[in-house]
Amino acid sequence: MSADASAPRSPITWPLLGIALLLATNAAFDVAARGWSAPFAQGGFLHVGWHDGAPIGALVDVLNHSGKTLLLALGMTLVVAVRGIDLSVGSIMAVAGAVAATRIEAGSPALVAIGLALACAAALGAWNALLVIGLGLQPFVATLVLMVAGRGLAQWITDSRIATFHDATLEWIGNGRPFGIPAPFVLAVLAWIAIGLLVHKTALRMLLEAVGGNPEAARLSGVRASTLVAGTYIASGLLAGIAGLVVTANIKGADPFHAGQNAELAAIFAVVVGGTSLAGGRFSLGGAAVGAVFLQTLTTTLYARDVPADVAPLPQALVILLVCILASPVTRSWFARRAFAARGSA
Numbered sequence: 654m655s656a657d658a659s660a661p662r663s664p665i666t667w668p669l670l671g672i673a674l675l676l677a678t679n680a681a682f683d684v685a686a687r688g689w690s691a692p693f694a695q696g697g698f699l700h701v702g703w704h705d706g707a708p709i710g711a712l713v714d715v716l717n718h719s720g721k722t723l724l725l726a727l728g729m730t731l732v733v734a735v736r737g738i739d740l741s742v743g744s745i746m747a748v749a750g751a752v753a754a755t756r757i758e759a760g761s762p763a764l765v766a767i768g769l770a771l772a773c774a775a776a777l778g779a780w781n782a783l784l785v786i787g788l789g790l791q792p793f794v795a796t797l798v799l800m801v802a803g804r805g806l807a808q809w810i811t812d813s814r815i816a817t818f819h820d821a822t823l824e825w826i827g828n829g830r831p832f833g834i835p836a837p838f839v840l841a842v843l844a845w846i847a848i849g850l851l852v853h854k855t856a857l858r859m860l861l862e863a864v865g866g867n868p869e870a871a872r873l874s875g876v877r878a879s880t881l882v883a884g885t886y887i888a889s890g891l892l893a894g895i896a897g898l899v900v901t902a903n904i905k906g907a908d909p910f911h912a913g914q915n916a917e918l919a920a921i922f923a924v925v926v927g928g929t930s931l932a933g934g935r936f937s938l939g940g941a942a943v944g945a946v947f948l949q950t951l952t953t954t955l956y957a958r959d960v961p962a963d964v965a966p967l968p969q970a971l972v973i974l975l976v977c978i979l980a981s982p983v984t985r986s987w988f989a990r991r992a993f994a995a996r997g998s999a
Contacts, residue, residue, distance in 0.1 A: 671950075713835065714953055717835035718949050721899045722923055723942055724844060742896070746893050748774065749771065753769070754766075763823045774895075775894065776890075837903070848938060862934050926976050927940025
């Protein structure tokens, strides 16, 4: 047996352990403060209560707020799989929210407003694809352009104000509780299932890995690499648009200044922590889901421990760096060699 055979089977091992450790840490803080039953009592991190027929608690908040990150991470995973990057997802969120809110203000039906918002998001994804494929710009530069310009576009749509609205259909996207589960998380899981079926039940996974692994070889083999890459950017834009609707519906208003701010970083972190290679050719949709939940569990933990919002990014970055190091091929290989050597000397 080789040393590599004893390496962890999945790159999501460490993020899953990270989630478990965070939950245990919160439980330990609650026990130290109020006794052994505190983690599950009211106010405890593991407590799940009910209010107006819907569950409430820190764990419910984790599911609720991880929904938008998961939506972004799914799109980012597809883009990264073909050696791309999408820095514009936060701005696309702001634009989609601005379109939906202003259309509701103008008296449009909710479904029309939602459809226009998603169409705009997909169009912005197509714009990124045009710059990357049609003009040959580096994905970093191409999407950075929209990252900056998209924020200005959102402010132009809303006349540089927070556009508020009241519409039950749109509000449900951010605040609904189907079967007691937060609607944003349900939407994200449905998107994850749909994309997973498309990837695993068709040749799409093989094509994505072929283009990401060696674009020129894939092209010479007859793969329509340009069409495939364009599709990933459009999908990323569309998923960012859904995430934008979630954020807008949650606060019942479109904030063109702050909606989606730093969302692209959270999506990239979730993708990397989940085991997708930024070099392309290897990706994990399951890892993206675990990475999104891990990031939100970490954020909720820091706020529960009264870490100020302006300080929280530092411990977040340190924990994420630690998980990435532990999940890296070098570290996994080192653990495998140590385990192999221990068995050999036994």
